[in-house]
Amino acid sequence: MDFRKVPNISIDCIIFGLSTNGINILLSKRVLNMHDDQYPVIDDWMLTSGYIMKDESLDEAALRIFSNLTGLKQVYYKQFGTFGNPDRVKNNKDLLWMLSRDINPRVISVAYYFLLSKEKVTLKKQNVKWFSIKQIPQLGFDHEDIIASAYDDLKQKVLTEPVIFELLPDKFTLNELQQAYESVLDIKIDNRNFRKKIISKTYIVPLAEKRTGVSKKPANLYMFSRDIYEKTKSKHQLINF
Amino acid sequence: MDFRKVPNISIDCIIFGLSTNGINILLSKRVLNMHDDQYPVIDDWMLTSGYIMKDESLDEAALRIFSNLTGLKQVYYKQFGTFGNPDRVKNNKDLLWMLSRDINPRVISVAYYFLLSKEKVTLKKQNVKWFSIKQIPQLGFDHEDIIASAYDDLKQKVLTEPVIFELLPDKFTLNELQQAYESVLDIKIDNRNFRKKIISKTYIVPLAEKRTGVSKKPANLYMFSRDIYEKTKSKHQLINF
DNA sequence: ACAAAAGTGTTTTTGATACACCCATGC
DNA sequence: GCATGGGTGTATCAAAAACACTTTTGT
Numbered sequence: 001m002d003f004r005k006v007p008n009i010s011i012d013c014i015i016f017g018l019s020t021n022g023i024n025i026l027l028s029k030r031v032l033n034m035h036d037d038q039y040p041v042i043d044d045w046m047l048t049s050g051y052i053m054k055d056e057s058l059d060e061a062a063l064r065i066f067s068n069l070t071g072l073k074q075v076y077y078k079q080f081g082t083f084g085n086p087d088r089v090k091n092n093k094d095l096l097w098m099l100s101r102d103i104n105p106r107v108i109s110v111a112y113y114f115l116l117s118k119e120k121v122t123l124k125k126q127n128v129k130w131f132s133i134k135q136i137p138q139l140g141f142d143h144e145d146i147i148a149s150a151y152d153d154l155k156q157k158v159l160t161e162p163v164i165f166e167l168l169p170d171k172f173t174l175n176e177l178q179q180a181y182e183s184v185l186d187i188k189i190d191n192r193n194f195r196k197k198i199i200s201k202t203y204i205v206p207l208a209e210k211r212t213g214v215s216k217k218p219a220n221l222y223m224f225s226r227d228i229y230e231k232t233k234s235k236h237q238l239i240n241f
Numbered sequence: 242m243d244f245r246k247v248p249n250i251s252i253d254c255i256i257f258g259l260s261t262n263g264i265n266i267l268l269s270k271r272v273l274n275m276h277d278d279q280y281p282v283i284d285d286w287m288l289t290s291g292y293i294m295k296d297e298s299l300d301e302a303a304l305r306i307f308s309n310l311t312g313l314k315q316v317y318y319k320q321f322g323t324f325g326n327p328d329r330v331k332n333n334k335d336l337l338w339m340l341s342r343d344i345n346p347r348v349i350s351v352a353y354y355f356l357l358s359k360e361k362v363t364l365k366k367q368n369v370k371w372f373s374i375k376q377i378p379q380l381g382f383d384h385e386d387i388i389a390s391a392y393d394d395l396k397q398k399v400l401t402e403p404v405i406f407e408l409l410p411d412k413f414t415l416n417e418l419q420q421a422y423e424s425v426l427d428i429k430i431d432n433r434n435f436r437k438k439i440i441s442k443t444y445i446v447p448l449a450e451k452r453t454g455v456s457k458k459p460a461n462l463y464m465f466s467r468d469i470y471e472k473t474k475s476k477h478q479l480i481n482f
Numbered sequence: 483a484c485a486a487a488a489g490t491g492t493t494t495t496t497g498a499t500a501c502a503c504c505c506a507t508g509c
Numbered sequence: 510g511c512a513t514g515g516g517t518g519t520a521t522c523a524a525a526a527a528c529a530c531t532t533t534t535g536t
Contacts, residue, residue, distance in 0.1 A: 006249060057327065084250070084351070086295070106247060108351075159480055190526075216485075219488060240401060415515090416514080434499065460515060
């Protein structure tokens, strides 16, 4: 690998993890000690970022950064936007942080989001923590905007493509699926109508297996077959706005 | 304005223009003369690109490049992807072109598309030409891929948001609207059903005005009211995949 | 036996699809 | 007066929405 970095450009990773409490985002700690190790000058949170190496594609760089953090490969990811306004550096903390790392303040970030079931990850690093999307702390730079933008894109995507399954374990119950939709889209769905609709899809396959332990009555498990999905998806989508 | 360029990064503009022959794309000529002015070493087409100035946002840079070319402001535009693979430079022509302009071959391009009715533009520059999306010539770099990606994004967008109107004149007939959908999506639509559906939308407003001259029977004109659209759009979108 | 989540059907309403002819005007 | 694109209505079918109770299990 060519380890020289492409200057001026970074990759930002927004990692969405679904669990029973809803959608979460994995953030990295931003700490800067200057005078006193006990009292850092900066101590807050930011997205996980990294650089692109000279011989890497953007996707490869994003995946490398993500894998370093989570140990996972083979997850759904999407490049959803690029952020490079001159006013991304919002305050003295941001500026100080960049100076301390000798980073050009005019960095352009290509942003990716990743989807996974929170249970799949055992975190590899300290200084990394899950936050509910509803309780994101103040972040450095324009990272709050980037998260909002990623979340908008995700909501859109969930409505038009079967990415919801990327947020669930491989085998899931219908109620888990419904809750996934409800928390991503922040809506309520009628349980009977939802089941009717889902069960009518050939690519959602009932398994001869039940989830026990979690609740009283064991629930049937299902899986998503991308195979069947690809073969059966009808071409005529509707104009719908 | 700070005229220093941000290194390594460029903006690519995909300009979609609709006219009666369907969707067109505006391309710039790529010419390089070395030994003989009569016989250029390179003579083909590419997307219109440009640099970002140090104090510009990405959107501002894209708009500036677009306006220089078309003289227009106030058009719909969208940043839809960023392209920066190390293998973007595909052949000797590409390499030669970059060397001749002292461009780093590892450039990352933030790509925007613009939507307009082709009639709105009077081209400001030579060396620029409209091509039907169905007859794009061989282009430099990965620009064919970028166009394909832009067009995919546009089709998706047209199905879920009222951007089709950006491709039409402010006042349009229902058949023009139908043809717009048909050529963007490359589908056939039943005329009666289409009219029924469109007329039922409150935000498509019939005008007391007709288009004459073009055809035999004068056609009623309509306009799109974004105002009404915003006020009436229902929150409950459907899960639709 | 009871608490808790899983699972189930019917009716109404809405929107999608299929389909063929007359109309108003310019020439 | 005729060629050309503009405009119209009905019947069928599919899917969405509204709505409340029974079942199965663990404890």
